[in-house]
Amino acid sequence: MARWHEMAGFQQLSSARPALWASASAEWSGWAGELGQAAAAVNEETRGPIAANAWTGLAAAAAADRIAAAADALEAAEAELGAISDVLQGMAEALTVARDTLAEATALAARSGIRIGPDGTVSAVPVVRLPSAALTGQLAAAQSQDADQVRQLITTAVRQATQADQKAAAELDLLARHAGTASFLAAYNTDVDDASRTELEMITGSIPKGPPGLVSRWWSGLPVAEQKRLMLAAPATLAALPGIPASVQAGLRGTTGVDRVKLVQYALDNWNNTTDDVDTDNCTNFVSDALAAAGMRQQGAFPLGRTNSRDDWYKGPAPFETNRIARHLARADRSYSWADAADLHTFLTSNNSKQVPYSQAQPGDIMFFQRPGQGIYHSVVVTAVVDGLVYYTQHTPGQVDADWSLRQTLDSDRGIDSRVIVVQPAQPMPVPTPKPW
Amino acid sequence: MADTGFEVRLEVVAKAGASARKVAARVASSALRQPGDSTRQVISQPGWESAAALERCLSAWEARVRVLSAQAQQVGDNLGFTTRNYAEAEAKALAIIAQVRAQLDGPVA
Numbered sequence: 055m056a057r058w059h060e061m062a063g064f065q066q067l068s069s070a071r072p073a074l075w076a077s078a079s080a081e082w083s084g085w086a087g088e089l090g091q092a093a094a095a096v097n098e099e100t101r102g103p104i105a106a107n108a109w110t111g112l113a114a115a116a117a118a119d120r121i122a123a124a125a126d127a128l129e130a131a132e133a134e135l136g137a138i139s140d141v142l143q144g145m146a147e148a149l150t151v152a153r154d155t156l157a158e159a160t161a162l163a164a165r166s167g168i169r170i171g172p173d174g175t176v177s178a179v180p181v182v183r184l185p186s187a188a189l190t191g192q193l194a195a196a197q198s199q200d201a202d203q204v205r206q207l208i209t210t211a212v213r214q215a216t217q218a219d220q221k222a223a224a225e226l227d228l229l230a231r232h233a234g235t236a237s238f239l240a241a242y243n244t245d246v247d248d249a250s251r252t253e254l255e256m257i258t259g260s261i262p263k264g265p266p267g268l269v270s271r272w273w274s275g276l277p278v279a280e281q282k283r284l285m286l287a288a289p290a291t292l293a294a295l296p297g298i299p300a301s302v303q304a305g306l307r308g309t310t311g312v313d314r315v316k317l318v319q320y321a322l323d324n325w326n327n328t329t330d331d332v333d334t335d336n337c338t339n340f341v342s343d344a345l346a347a348a349g350m351r352q353q354g355a356f357p358l359g360r361t362n363s364r365d366d367w368y369k370g371p372a373p374f375e376t377n378r379i380a381r382h383l384a385r386a387d388r389s390y391s392w393a394d395a396a397d398l399h400t401f402l403t404s405n406n407s408k409q410v411p412y413s414q415a416q417p418g419d420i421m422f423f424q425r426p427g428q429g430i431y432h433s434v435v436v437t438a439v440v441d442g443l444v445y446y447t448q449h450t451p452g453q454v455d456a457d458w459s460l461r462q463t464l465d466s467d468r469g470i471d472s473r474v475i476v477v478q479p480a481q482p483m484p485v486p487t488p489k490p491w
Numbered sequence: 492m493a494d495t496g497f498e499v500r501l502e503v504v505a506k507a508g509a510s511a512r513k514v515a516a517r518v519a520s521s522a523l524r525q526p527g528d529s530t531r532q533v534i535s536q537p538g539w540e541s542a543a544a545l546e547r548c549l550s551a552w553e554a555r556v557r558v559l560s561a562q563a564q565q566v567g568d569n570l571g572f573t574t575r576n577y578a579e580a581e582a583k584a585l586a587i588i589a590q591v592r593a594q595l596d597g598p599v600a
Binding site: 063065066070074075077078080081082084085088089091092095096099100101103104107108109110111112113114117120121123124127128131134135138142145218219220222223224226227229230231233234 | 496497498499500503504506507508510511513514517518521525526527529530532533536537538539540541543544545547548550551552554555556559562563566567569570573
């Protein structure tokens with residue numbers, strides 16, 4: 055029975071067109087945009103004038119509530135359709151990887167005189183009898199070995215496509231059931247989050263977890279462009295996978311003295327971990343903990359108390375407890391730059407880390423959110439980049455692999471001008487020791 | 492007792508209603524044009540669980556968007572009725588005032 059499913063998957067995969075899914079994703083994104091514009095029009099041209107005292111009184115208040123609800127429902131729909139677009143994009147990415155795996159199987163089969171049937175069955179073309187029986191035997195053995203690899207690659211490709219298909223189906227069914235969601239916040243906090251996470255899971259799930267030999271062959275068979283896409287989309291998975299070349303894994307960790315893979319892994323493992331929370335909003339405490347886990351050296355000294363020098367970045371040793379005094383101590387033993395987004399940005403950019411354009415963002419970068427008039431107010435960890443779009447992971451509230459461009463679009467349609475600053479963290483230069491008197 | 496006083500600028504409320512009706516038309520039209528050919532082609536691919544789920548999604552969302560369009564239309568219509576009702580009330584009040592004035596200023600016997 056399992057064989058029937060796999061072979062049916064082979065036929066589908068052979069004729070699958072990832073670009074079609076990507077194009078469908080763009081269509082849903084476009085539809086989301088239209089609804090976002092409709093919501094903005096309701097807010098600006100209907101809700102706004104009435105809110106500006108064109109109509110007051112009890113009836114006006116009731117009407118204003120109704121108009122606000124209509125706008126909210128349109129914004130919720132925009133968010134949900136954006137979530138559908140994310141899922142379809144994940145399917146396109148995963149199918150691309152699966153098709154590349156299948157292409158590698160086909161290429162190996164062609165080189166080795168192996169036939170792949172229309173249903174995916176693998177059979178060796180009989181070896182021509184050579185003058186030496188020993189040579190004929192060697193050739194047949196090599197061909198048999200290659201046939202095994204071709205089978206493994208085909209099975210891997212079908213599994214890659216199947217896992218993505220099942221994940222996408224589950225998420226799309228959820229999004230179909232949630233079509234009645236009337237609150238933007240409910241849509242954003244549940245479905246948009248889930249969808250972008252599912253998109254990344256589909257991509258990560260398309261990476262084979264087989265024996266190192268298979269992984270190595272799979273990787274070397276991928277086009278260079280696809281390798282680069284996966285390095286940006288799933289760095290932590292690739293860095294831990296036996297069979298991925300050591301040079302690739304080292305490249306993922308970076309050369310700035312701050313281990314990008316550890317930074318991403320810390321974020322993915324701890325985005326919802328509240329055991330070390332000391333403030334109501336712990337976004338930057340979380341980012342600092344991730345930087346420390348990635349090996350960034352602390353500067354400044356806890357015994358000095360809480361400092362806000364641009365060259366200080368530290369967290370003292372006080373253990374966190376749930377009682378009020380310990381919580382106070384825990385807050386007091388860290389530099390402002392450890393806990394405050396704007397101060398962390400100042401520390402990083404004053405100490406060897408580099409601010410880069412959004413288009414150059416990579417997993418393991420730190421992203422700061424800012425608004426005109428408000429400045430920097432939030433920090434997150436970039437955990438993936440897919441087709442130039444940044445996915446980030448944050449704490450309080452916890453979000454994993456959230457889609458920044460979708461958030462920015464949704465904010466923009468609601469009249470919020472959200473921007474980001476991307477910083478590539480690097481080990482700070484040692485602060486010179488003060489000369490003795 | 493609740494404050495039942497009110498103020499209304501009829502032309503602004505009327506314009507706000509007209510705008511909501513335009514939005515309703517735009518949203519309804521989006522459901523006819525979107526998502527488009529690629530989505531329909533994906534849906535027509537047999538054997539993919541996600542293609543079947545996408546079809547269910549499309550069906551649910553087409554229905555939902557029609558509801559959203561109807562809601563915006565209702566907001567627009569209600570604002571239109573409101574404007575007309577206020578205008579009629581104003582006209583009636585003016586007529587009553589005029590009538591009372593006419594009675595007060597009527598011909599002296």
